[in-house]
Amino acid sequence: MTVIIVFILQLCISLTFQDSLDINSVPVHIDEDFYWRDYRGSIPKDALVGGSKLNRPTYIGQVVHSNxxxxxxxxxxxxxxxxxxxxDAYFVTENVKIFxxxxxxxxNWTKIHNGEVRNGLDVNRxxxxxxxxMYIGRIRYHDGDLVGRFSLDSSSYSTLISFEGSVDDMLVEGNTFEILYYIDDGRKRQFVSFSLKKTFNSFLIVANSLITLWFSKFLQ
Known part of the structure; x- marks a missing residue:
């Protein structure tokens, strides 16, 4: 009887704190760390360099075309x-956004070989x-890095459709390229959660021993 009561108490406490102390439940907040500004011919100070052309930096743009x-x-x-x-290849100067x-x-720019997503990469990043x-990528082209796009194979999410980009009215494609990857992994939050979980587990061990001792004396 004592063992059953202790087990129920421990289970209730564990379920109560499970979500808040799970070190594997670290959320990814990519959208909180970037934004799109209007591009009007000048580069904002907070624009992220995306590539290069003729040894000069290029940037990541976005435009609305055919909805x-x-x-x-x-x-x-x-x-x-x-x-x-x-x-078709296009060049626009109006209604452009910049990353x-x-x-x-x-x-970070992470390399993809032959269109394969290697182990350890999280598509959520x-x-x-x-x-x-359409995800942001870039490919080596004429001694520069050309920004473009790629998509995931929706059937498996393990293979990438080849990169597509355009510059100087030329289509550029390839299966070996780099992807823009979010690397803020919330290690600080993870460390805090891990420390709390260790502390709580230690508390459970002590509480379990005390409750068992108390009920043993109470039921005698």
Whole structure:
């Protein structure tokens, strides 16, 4: 009888604190760490460098075309953005957005080989830059890094559809490229949760012993 009562008490307490002390439930808050500003021919100070052309930095742009949001490179010297859509290459100078962040250290370029997502990469950390889950990527092109887009294979989420991008009215494709990856993994929150969980588990052990002792004497 004593064992059953102790087990029920311990189970109730454990279930109460399970969600708040689970070290594996660290949320990903990508949307809180970047935003899109209007691009009007000048580069904001908080714009994230996306690539390069002729040894000069390029940036990550976004435009609405045919009711779709499409990412592509902003080339400051050209005062506009290049993108590719359904077989055609475009260059626009109006209604363009530019990717900005106050925390550039939280974004990293991670290489993909032959279109395969290697073990350890979390698709929830891929940065969406357009409609229909168009993610932001870049590829090596003419001694520079060309910003463009890629999508996931919806049937398996393990293989990437090849990269697509455009610059100077040219379509650029490939299966080996880099993806923009969010690397803020909430280690501080995870450490705090882990410490709390260890403390709570120690408390349960002591409480279990005390309750068992008390009920043993009470039921004698």
């Amino acid at each position: 779709s949001l499409i990412p592509g490179p902003i080339v400051q010297e050209d005062k506009g953005m290049y993108f590719y859509f359904e077989g 900005c962040t106050k925390h550039p250290e939280k974004f 891929f940065v969406i830059g357009g409609s229909n889950n």
